Amino acid sequence: MRRICVFLGSNAGRRPAYREAAAALGRALAEQGIGLVYGGSSVGLMGVLADAALAAGGEVIGIIPQRLVDKEVAHHGLADLRIVTSMHERKAQMAELADAFVALPGGAGTLEELFEVWTWAQLGNHTKPCAVLDVEGYYHSLLTFLDHTVEEGFMRREHRDMLVVADSPAELLGKLAAYRAPTVTKWIDGHER
Ligand code: AMP
Numbered sequence: 001m002r003r004i005c006v007f008l009g010s011n012a013g014r015r016p017a018y019r020e021a022a023a024a025l026g027r028a029l030a031e032q033g034i035g036l037v038y039g040g041s042s043v044g045l046m047g048v049l050a051d052a053a054l055a056a057g058g059e060v061i062g063i064i065p066q067r068l069v070d071k072e073v074a075h076h077g078l079a080d081l082r083i084v085t086s087m088h089e090r091k092a093q094m095a096e097l098a099d100a101f102v103a104l105p106g107g108a109g110t111l112e113e114l115f116e117v118w119t120w121a122q123l124g125n126h127t128k129p130c131a132v133l134d135v136e137g138y139y140h141s142l143l144t145f146l147d148h149t150v151e152e153g154f155m156r157r158e159h160r161d162m163l164v165v166a167d168s169p170a171e172l173l174g175k176l177a178a179y180r181a182p183t184v185t186k187w188i189d190g191h192e193r
Pocket of ligand 1: 006007008009010011038039040041042043046064068073105106107108109110111113
């Protein structure tokens with residue numbers, strides 16, 4: 001695994017554990033020689049993650065749209081900051097560069113980014129793992145809701161179980177390395193078209 005893309009809050013959240021987890025993951029990536037791809041910002045958990053990876057000597061690639069640079073949230077300490085024209089271009093580049101995708105605690109932006117790459121995986125557009133780092137149970141209610149989507153016939157169990165869940169960076173990196181993509185189609189009633 002050469003690079004991992006991390007989606008996470010542009011706010012830092014209420015609990016110190018969120019910052020601690022972002023910093024621990026940044027350090028773990030650097031120590032294992034895995035490059036970080038992320039949204040290129042200096043704010044919130046995003047900045048904590050990037051600073052920790054940089055301080056530990058890791059490779060960090062930030063990809064940020066010009067509009068966010070204009071709002072002065074770009075991380076100017078990055079040797080590799082790629083400025084793109086749109087959120088769509090950013091996500092396409094992130095998806096291309098990374099071998100796995102991880103969401104830490106975050107809000108709508110984090111969820112949207114995770115759900116898009118996970119949907120692409122369900123459709124078979126790529127076979128890279130998608131994961132959440134469930135810091136202090138932050139994602140518990142979302143994971144329960146995802147079980148509900150299976151029970152109600154909107155998602156296959158195999159697709160629900162594709163989402164890797166871990167509560168520490170060490171567990172996360174181990175599970176990502178062991179991941180094998182399922183081969184079932186997205187449609188439960190067998191339609192292929
Ligand atoms: P949120 O979870 O809503 O704070 O959104 C965080 C995610 O959306 C990150 O993974 C970024 O890719 C993107 N994003 C949202 N706000 C910013 C920001 N101020 N700077 C850079 N990226 C952001």
